[in-house]
Amino acid sequence: KAGVTQTPRYLIKTRGQQVTLSCSPISGHRSVSWYQQTPGQGLQFLFEYFSETQRNKGNFPGRFSGRQFSNSRSEMNVSTLELGDSALYLCASSLGRLAGGHSTDTQYFGPGTRLTVL
Amino acid sequence: AQKVTQAQTEISVVEKEDVTLDCVYETRDTTYYLFWYKQPPSGELVFLIRRNSFDEQNEISGRYSWNFQKSTSSFNFTITASQVVDSAVYFCAFNKFYFGSGTKLNVKP
Numbered sequence: 533k534a535g536v537t538q539t540p541r542y543l544i545k546t547r548g549q550q551v552t553l554s555c556s557p558i559s560g561h562r563s564v565s566w567y568q569q570t571p572g573q574g575l576q577f578l579f580e581y582f583s584e585t586q587r588n589k590g591n592f593p594g595r596f597s598g599r600q601f602s603n604s605r606s607e608m609n610v611s612t613l614e615l616g617d618s619a620l621y622l623c624a625s626s627l628g629r630l631a632g633g634h635s636t637d638t639q640y641f642g643p644g645t646r647l648t649v650l
Numbered sequence: 651a652q653k654v655t656q657a658q659t660e661i662s663v664v665e666k667e668d669v670t671l672d673c674v675y676e677t678r679d680t681t682y683y684l685f686w687y688k689q690p691p692s693g694e695l696v697f698l699i700r701r702n703s704f705d706e707q708n709e710i711s712g713r714y715s716w717n718f719q720k721s722t723s724s725f726n727f728t729i730t731a732s733q734v735v736d737s738a739v740y741f742c743a744f745n746k747f748y749f750g751s752g753t754k755l756n757v758k759p
Binding site: 567574575576577580588590620624626631639640643644646 | 683685687692693694696697741745746747748749751752
């Protein structure tokens with residue numbers, strides 16, 4: 533079974549531009565979650581999509597948005613890039629099952645997209 | 651709010667030493683899940699284990715073992731007879747989305 537794939541792997545943008553990152557989940561997985569990883573802030577949750585709907589959201593500004601398509605593939609968009617947006621962006625997929633109303637199932641991560649903002 | 655603390659920022663050991671990575675969490679939930687992931691230098695997080703709050707049995711998988719103690723809100727990870735290939739950043743996570751800051755493990759030959 534193919535793993536989670538993310539494209540592109542590396543990206544260089546300048547301040548003020550916007551960027552779109554793509555994530556293809558493991559076949560059969562309906563949940564896709566996005567994370568930002570930086571040396572200073574660690575691994576921070578951005579949002580989770582399940583069946584084309586945003587199900588959970590972290591504490592990021594509205595410049596960060598996402599969507600999910602009917603085939604479960606997901607995209608993340610960052611508008612008006614800032615220097616602080618430079619990070620490794622990780623995507624993870626899971627079946628999307630809930631336990632006690634919480635998303636708790638095992639997720640599998642992609643290799644990430646390294647975004648550099650100049 | 652949920653919180654996960656990995657107080658050890660970086661640990662260095664010599665090959666074949668045993669090493670324990672600590673993870674402490676805070677929650678008011680009675681049902682929850684805990685995870686450990688490994689992030690080697692290549693960058694991709696690798697799933698290691700998932701445990702639910704009702705199962706306090708210790709888990710052993712080869713050289714890896716996990717000690718879950720609800721009384722102290724801890725879910726510690728021990729690598730026995732460490733190897734150079736164990737060098738990585740290890741993350742503890744609570745309920746899928748809440749990650750600790752990670753512990754970087756350096757295993758020297």
